[in-house]
Amino acid sequence: MMQILRTVAELRTRVRGWKEDGRQVVGLVPTMGALHEGHLSLVRAAKRGCDRVIVSIFVNPTQFNNEDDLKKYPRSEDADAALLAAEGVDILFAPSVTEVYPPGFASLITVSGVSAPMEGERRPGHFEGMATVVAKLMGMTQANRAYFGQKDWQQLQVVKRMVADLNLAVEVVGCDTIREADGLAMSSRNVRLDALSRAQASGLARVMGKTAAAIRTGTDIAAALDQGREELRLAGFTEVEYLDLRDAAMLDPITRLDQPARLLAAAWIGGVRLIDNIAV
The missing domain is CATH 3.40.50.620 (HUPs)
Incomplete structure (x- = not known):
């Protein structure tokens, strides 16, 4: 007991x-x-x-x-x-x-x-x-x-x-990160999202997945990240604090995909700050 x-x-x-x-x-x-x-x-x-x-x-x-x-x-x-x-x-x-x-x-x-x-x-x-x-x-x-x-x-x-x-x-x-059915990473902060913001919030994982796939297939890293930030804004995120590709362990910025890497993001939607990351 x-x-x-x-x-x-x-x-x-x-x-x-x-x-x-x-x-x-x-x-x-x-x-x-x-x-x-x-x-x-x-x-x-x-x-x-x-x-x-x-x-x-x-x-x-x-x-x-x-x-x-x-x-x-x-x-x-x-x-x-x-x-x-x-x-x-x-x-x-x-x-x-x-x-x-x-x-x-x-x-x-x-x-x-x-x-x-x-x-x-x-x-x-x-x-x-x-x-x-x-x-x-x-x-x-x-x-x-x-x-x-x-x-x-x-x-x-x-x-x-x-x-x-x-x-x-x-x-x-x-x-491993546990996600909702639409891809949103589970977080205690998610309960603060209103219905519209909650629906839009799934865009974070979707855009990150698309950005990571572009980088893996050879798209210029800076260009892929710029595109990803713009897509997050279009998806309803009012502020994108960062969408960065970093060394997985030390978190130094990287410009070539020649080491274990992590795509990390922080963005605001509906007055709530969400963070997420995925392997690249």
Whole structure:
């Protein structure tokens, strides 16, 4: 039966009991709640690969550079808990802000390089807040494996870099993006789209697929990206923050398709910012 724990002391006591009992592989799925099928796919992957699974729900204030965005972030702990219990999760860890950031807290983790472009440029402080809370959750849960969706590709690369650089004894597992039937990547933000914007939002995946196909077949990369940005605007996106082709691991810009590459995008529609990425 799933337990809901809210303090680090309770959590560590429970995990210590597991490990003393021989159940040593602990999986962590860090979330901010408002769970959907994408999150549940991570839970299922963790269930397959671990003896015990902890899902955290914590809307992390330090990774929001927009106070209004933090206030609007959907919160639905009771519904989330029901979904997680049905999946056979062992612990839902739902700490308070003061439990995660007690009075006097003064440490932040900065991951240089891979965090700088795209989201790093447009959301100052976001990756410092994300990396810090992920490192804390890894320490709090004493997890052996941590599961992340590939939809947030840059986030995944930042976490991998942090874990490698700090010699953290956690295996980072990236799982496939889960999409709606029309191709839209599942996201907690999707619920904020009105009916028209939701219908138009599928254009993001469609245009990205077309752009990636053009690049694979030899179209000039800069020309293909320019065309893709214009097609997103025509599809109803009011602002295209970026549509970039990047090295898959380091996220450096690339001008030739001679290495593993990722096409990444961020665009606004109906007042909602959507991100997505696909392999090229």
